[in-house]
Amino acid sequence: MSMDNIILEVKDLAVKFKMNEGDVYAVNGVNYILPEGKSIGIVGESGCGKTVSSYALNRLLPNYANLSGQILFKERDGSITDIVKLKPEGKEIRRIRGKDISMIFQEPMTSLSPVHTICNQISEAMILFQGMTKKQARNRSIELLKLVGIPHAERRVDEYPFQFSGGMRQRAMIAMALARNPRVLIADEPTTALDVTLQAQVLGLIQDMQNEFNLSLILITHDLGVVAHMVDYIYIMYFGRIVESGPVLEIFDNPYHPYTKGLLKSIPKLRGKRGEKVSSIPGTVPSAYYEPKGCVFAARCSHAMDKCVEKSPEEICISAEHKVSCYLYSGEEEEKNAADAG
Numbered sequence: 001m002s003m004d005n006i007i008l009e010v011k012d013l014a015v016k017f018k019m020n021e022g023d024v025y026a027v028n029g030v031n032y033i034l035p036e037g038k039s040i041g042i043v044g045e046s047g048c049g050k051t052v053s054s055y056a057l058n059r060l061l062p063n064y065a066n067l068s069g070q071i072l073f074k075e076r077d078g079s080i081t082d083i084v085k086l087k088p089e090g091k092e093i094r095r096i097r098g099k100d101i102s103m104i105f106q107e108p109m110t111s112l113s114p115v116h117t118i119c120n121q122i123s124e125a126m127i128l129f130q131g132m133t134k135k136q137a138r139n140r141s142i143e144l145l146k147l148v149g150i151p152h153a154e155r156r157v158d159e160y161p162f163q164f165s166g167g168m169r170q171r172a173m174i175a176m177a178l179a180r181n182p183r184v185l186i187a188d189e190p191t192t193a194l195d196v197t198l199q200a201q202v203l204g205l206i207q208d209m210q211n212e213f214n215l216s217l218i219l220i221t222h223d224l225g226v227v228a229h230m231v232d233y234i235y236i237m238y239f240g241r242i243v244e245s246g247p248v249l250e251i252f253d254n255p256y257h258p259y260t261k262g263l264l265k266s267i268p269k270l271r272g273k274r275g276e277k278v279s280s281i282p283g284t285v286p287s288a289y290y291e292p293k294g295c296v297f298a299a300r301c302s303h304a305m306d307k308c309v310e311k312s313p314e315e316i317c318i319s320a321e322h323k324v325s326c327y328l329y330s331g332e333e334e335e336k337n338a339a340d341a342g
C-alpha cells in the first residue's frame with residue numbers, strides 16, 4: 001500500500017472497554033487520513049470518543065481496553081508501522097511516544113506531574129531519546145519556554161506546575177510536546193480551560209509551532225468555530241464514528257450530515273444579529289453501553305427513517321475529498337444502481 005504524503009492513516013479503529021457492568025463502545029470504526037505537514041480537526045460533542053481514539057494512537061489506553069483496526073504510521077525511513085500491532089508497553093511504542101507522536105493533553109493538571117519541576121518534565125524526553133546532558137536539556141527547556149511565551153523562563157523553569165497559571169500550564173504542555181521534536185502533534189481540546197483571549201493566543205501558538213516545525217497536526221475540539229481557521233480538513237465525529245469529512249471550506253459552505261448542520265448552527269456568532277439565539281442539537285450522545293446498530297445519529301435525527309436504525313449507512317463521496325455517511329443522500333445512488341442493473 002502506498003502512503004505517499006500521508007503520515008498517519010487510521011482504519012476502522014474501534015475501542016471497547018471491558019467493564020464489570022458491560023462493554024463500553026467508545027470508538028466504533030473510525031477512519032481518517034493525516035497528510036504530512038497538514039492539519040485535521042476532529043470535532044464532536046462530549047463523550048463521542050475523541051480523546052479515546054487519540055489515546056489509541058499512542059497506546060495510552062488502560063489494559064481493559066480492547067483495541068482493533070489499523071493505525072498505520074509512516075516512520076522517518078518511509079516504512080509503515082501498524083501501531084495497533086505493537087506491544088502495549090514495548091520499546092517501539094515508547095519510541096513513537098518519545099519522539100514521533102506527541103500529545104497536548106486535555107487536562108494539563110492531570111498530565112503534568114505535581115512533584116517534578118517544569119524543567120525536569122520538559123527535559124525527560126530530551127535526555128532519554130535525544131541523548132542530551134542534563135545541562136543541555138535545561139537550556140533547551142528554557143528556550144522552549146521562551147518560544148511558547150513564558151516570561152522569565154530562566155527562573156520559572158525551576159518552578160512546579162502549581163506555581164503556573166492555567167494558561168501557562170497549557171503553554172508548558174506545548175513546550176513539553178515540542179521538546180520531543182515530534183512529527184505528529186495531537187492537541188486535545190488545548191484551550192477549553194482558558195478564557196477567550198488566552199484561547200486565541202494558545203491556538204495561534206500551536207499554529208506557529210506547526211509551521212515552524214512542519215508538524216502534522218490533529219486538533220481535537222467540540223467547537224467547530226475553533227477549527228475553522230486552524231485546519232485543512234475536518235472530521236465530524238459522533239458516537240465513535242466519523243459521519244462526515246472533507247476540506248474545511250466545503251464542510252462549512254456545504255454541510256450534508258444533519259449532525260454537522262446542527263454543530264454549525266451551534267457556533268456562537270460573534271457578529272450575528274443581536275439577540276439571535278444559538279441553537280443546540282436536541283438530545284444527547286447515547287450511552288456508550290449500547291453497541292450502535294444502524295446510523296449512530298438516528299436517535300437524535302429529525303430526518304430518521306426506518307432503515308437508519310437498522311443498518312449503518314455506507315460512506316458516500318460528495319466530491320473527491322468530501323464524504324458523508326447518511327441515507328438522505330444515498331437514494332439517488334440506489335435508484336441509479338437499480339436503473340443500471342435493470
Ligand SMILES: Nc1ncnc2c1ncn2[C@@H]1O[C@H](COP(=O)(O)OP(=O)(O)OP(=O)(O)O)[C@@H](O)[C@H]1O
Pocket residue numbers: 017024025026044045046047048049050051052053062106222288
Ligand atoms: N478509561 C475508560 N474506561 C471506561 N470508559 C471510558 C474510559 N475513558 C472513556 N470512556 C468512555 O468512552 C466514551 C468516549 O470518551 P472520550 O473521553 O473519548 O470522549 P470525548 O469525545 O473526548 O469527550 P470530551 O469532549 O468530553 O472530552 C465515553 O462514553 C466515556 O465515558
Ligand SMILES: [Mg+2]
Pocket residue numbers: 050051052106188189
Ligand atoms: Mg476528550
